[in-house]
Each structure stands twice: as structure tokens, then as C-alpha cells.
Amino acid sequence: MSEIKTRNDTAVIYFNGLGKKYEKPTAGDFLLNGHPVKGDDNEILPEDRVVSLIKQETANFISHHFTQIVLLAGAGSSISGLLGKQKVGSSMRDLTTEVEKTLKEKKLLTLEQLADLSKYEIDDCKASDFNLEDLMSCIERAEKYISEKDKTAFDKTYEDIHKTIRVATSYEYDPNILHHDRIIKMLSDRVVAPNKLTIATTNYDTLFEDAAKAQDFSVVDGFSYDANPVFDADNFEWNLVRDIPNLATSELEYKKQVINLIKLHGSLTWERDTDGLVHRRLKTQVSQPIMIFPSSDKYLQSYTEPYFDLFSKFQELLNRPDTLLITNGFSFGDNHISQMVHHAIMHNGGLSVMITDNNITSQSSSGWLDIYNLMEARYPVIFVKSTLNSLSDYLGEVPQ
Numbered sequence: 001m002s003e004i005k006t007r008n009d010t011a012v013i014y015f016n017g018l019g020k021k022y023e024k025p026t027a028g029d030f031l032l033n034g035h036p037v038k039g040d041d042n043e044i045l046p047e048d049r050v051v052s053l054i055k056q057e058t059a060n061f062i063s064h065h066f067t068q069i070v071l072l073a074g075a076g077s078s079i080s081g082l083l084g085k086q087k088v089g090s091s092m093r094d095l096t097t098e099v100e101k102t103l104k105e106k107k108l109l110t111l112e113q114l115a116d117l118s119k120y121e122i123d124d125c126k127a128s129d130f131n132l133e134d135l136m137s138c139i140e141r142a143e144k145y146i147s148e149k150d151k152t153a154f155d156k157t158y159e160d161i162h163k164t165i166r167v168a169t170s171y172e173y174d175p176n177i178l179h180h181d182r183i184i185k186m187l188s189d190r191v192v193a194p195n196k197l198t199i200a201t202t203n204y205d206t207l208f209e210d211a212a213k214a215q216d217f218s219v220v221d222g223f224s225y226d227a228n229p230v231f232d233a234d235n236f237e238w239n240l241v242r243d244i245p246n247l248a249t250s251e252l253e254y255k256k257q258v259i260n261l262i263k264l265h266g267s268l269t270w271e272r273d274t275d276g277l278v279h280r281r282l283k284t285q286v287s288q289p290i291m292i293f294p295s296s297d298k299y300l301q302s303y304t305e306p307y308f309d310l311f312s313k314f315q316e317l318l319n320r321p322d323t324l325l326i327t328n329g330f331s332f333g334d335n336h337i338s339q340m341v342h343h344a345i346m347h348n349g350g351l352s353v354m355i356t357d358n359n360i361t362s363q364s365s366s367g368w369l370d371i372y373n374l375m376e377a378r379y380p381v382i383f384v385k386s387t388l389n390s391l392s393d394y395l396g397e398v399p400q
Contacts, residue, residue, distance in 0.1 A: 029047070030047060067322040070200060071197070071328065077387075092133065103161075143155075196220065198260040212259060230277050233306070236262075240258055241254050264307070264310055264311060266307075267290065270286070314340065315340050321350035338370065342370050342371060
């Protein structure tokens with residue numbers, strides 16, 4: 001397996017399988033494959049010209065009339081700031097640090113003690129390199145095997161971790177800081193009805209729902225349209241249509257402002273009732289939200305409702321012809337999702353993939369490197385350094 005090799009002081013801006021790798025050292029001019037970027041006159045291009053060139057090449061990559069567009073948003077897509085002064089969103093590292101702080105303040109079990117009781121083997125519980133999701137998944141599997149003398153402390157600690165994560169991810173959408181609304185509009189404009197833009201996310205927050213609502217978009221998330229929404233995957237197959245007046249035919253008009261939303265890891269607004277049905281409610285009405293913590297090697301929960309249906313829908317979309325997948329803030333550390341994407345790139349000749357992330361050179365998961373290797377093998381994959389807020393700069397105009 002190859003590694004992503006760059007200079008230590010370099011921020012990779014753009015690289016693709018056609019052998020182009022643009023880099024910007026902290027001191028110096030842009031580099032293309034290690035050499036200064038020059039124009040037709042052999043003069044070194046200024047930074048603004050190179051950035052425009054990168055944006056144009058990226059826009060060209062997605063200029064095709066794709067039938068399906070899927071945006072896969074990970075934890076990084078919810079993290080943005082306004083001029084570096086305000087921050088919204090929490091990375092998994094942030095959540096782990098917050099959990100450690102809570103457990104210490106409340107004198108509950110430490111992460112090390114939880115790992116020991118759950119038979120979860122770790123080398124280090126520090127937030128910098130500890131996988132909280134793996135531990136949570138292991139805790140859930142071990143819960144019924146915990147001895148009576150440890151069970152009270154174990155259950156209380158587990159409950160408080162859930163509460164900490166719920167509070168830490170329960171931020172509200174602020175259009176002055178976040179640009180989810182802009183991305184929804186730009187990508188949705190590229191999709192021709194009856195197809196819909198699909199946003200798949202591993203985040204528990206409601207930023208995409210709130211951003212869509214602010215623009216009068218209807219969100220199809222698998223739940224029924226009634227006073228007490230219940231999950232049913234068949235709802236993804238429906239469209240919103242209306243009759244066209246004054247026409248003798250039975251022609252229908254599709255509502256353009258509709259998106260699919262696939263929340264692969266659950267949501268702060270989901271809760272299961274005593275009959276096992278999954279309901280969507282207001283965040284203030286949910287006491288035990290449904291959140292999945294997938295481990296790196298076992299996905300027992302993802303084969304239960306609603307996760308099985310959600311993962312199946314996501315996989316089915318990736319395997320459709322003429323599809324564009326854009327990822328943002330997703331590290332490919334979730335093997336289940338990573339393998340779906342990897343398989344689709346290799347076997348779906350009609351799939352193009354644009355990987356975007358603000359930490360494009362520091363990702364080291366096996367899933368990330370696997371996708372990078374496919375790019376180097378000339379599969380239709382490009383990497384772009386971008387937050388969700390700046391993603392709109394690389395999308396270009398809607399193809400005519």
C-alpha cells in the first residue's frame with residue numbers, strides 16, 4: 001500500500017489520477033508535480049491564477065450531466081469557523097476529549113476501565129489517537145455480560161457518554177457560519193427530476209435538515225409524512241409531484257426542491273418505541289436518541305432496522321450508472337462504508353468520485369489510502385483540499 005507523500009510544510013490543494021499534484025508550500029510558489037507552475041510564456045503563474053486553474057480542472061471533472069449525485073458527509077463537514085473566531089461542530093477527537101472530561105468530573109469509570117470491562121484491547125486511550133466509536137460498539141456488545149458488582153457503574157458511565165455526545169452534537173444551524181444551504185442548492189441544481197440529490201451522513205446532528213428547511217426544501221429521510229413520523233425505507237422511492245393546469249394530458253411536474261437524506265449512524269431526533277418502531281421527533285422530545293457506533297470490524301447494529309435499509313439504499317445509489325459521489329469530512333475510517341465506496345469505484349464504470357477534506361494529507365486510515373491507490377491506478381477519483389464551506393468554490397457552473 002502506498003502512502004500520500006508530500007513535503008512536511010505543504011498543503012495539498014488538488015491531485016488526481018492523471019498525474020497532476022498541485023501543492024502550496026507555506027513559503028513559496030505553487031508546485032505542480034514538484035515544480036513551479038508556469039504559463040505558456042514559461043513564467044511562473046501567480047497564486048490566484050493557479051487557484052483558478054485548480055478550480056477549473058475540478059469543475060471540469062464534475063461537468064458531466066450525472067443522473068445521480070450523492071454527497072457523503074462525515075464529522076469534518078460539520079466543523080466550520082467564521083474567520084477562525086467561531087467554531088461549530090465536533091470531531092471524534094473533540095468528542096473523546098469531552099467524554100474524558102465528563103467522566104473525570106463525575107468520577108465515573110475511565111475509558112481505560114470501560115475498555116477493560118468490555119474486553120476491548122487498546123494501547124492508548126488518549127483523545128489524539130483513540131477510537132471512541134470502536135469502544136462504544138464494544139461496550140454495547142459486552143453490556144449484558146458485565147458482572148453485577150460492576151454493572152451499576154458501567155451502565156451509569158455508558159449513559160453519561162451518550163448524554164455527552166448528544167449535547168456536544170446538538171448545535172443549531174447558523175447560515176452566517178455554515179454553508180450547508182449553498183451546497184444543497186448548488187448540487188440539487190445539477191440533478192434532473194425525477195432524480196433527487198442524496199445526502200448521506202454519518203453525523204447525528206440536524207444541520208442538513210435545518211439548512212434544507214431554511215430554503216424550503218423537502219427532506220425525504222425514510223420517515224412517513226404524518227404527525228408521528230415512523231421509519232419506512234419505501235418512502236425514499238416517492239417523489240413530490242403536482243398536476244400541470246390547463247393541459248389535456250396527464251403530465252406531472254416534479255417538485256425540484258427535494259433531497260434524500262440518509263443518516264447512516266442515526267440521529268438526535270430518532271427514538272425507538274416499546275414496539276420497536278423508529279420515530280422521528282423534535283430533539284427536545286427525545287430522551288434516548290438512536291445513535292450507532294460501528295466498530296472497525298463488526299457491524300451487528302447495521303443489520304437491524306433502520307440501519308440495514310439505510311446502508312442498502314446508500315450502496316444501491318453507489319452502484320447506479322452515471323453517478324457522482326462527493327465526500328466531505330469523511331476520513332474513511334468506517335470500514336463498512338469505505339468498503340462500499342471502494343467496491344463501487346472498482347466495479348461501477350459509471351461512478352466518478354471527488355474526495356474533499358480540509359486535512360487531506362493527514363488522513364491515514366486504510367480506507368483512505370485504498371481510495372488514494374485507486375486514484376493512482378487511474379480510476380475516476382480526485383482529491384481536493386476543502387471544507388464544506390469552501391466546497392462551492394470547486395463546483396463550477398451547472399452544465400447546460
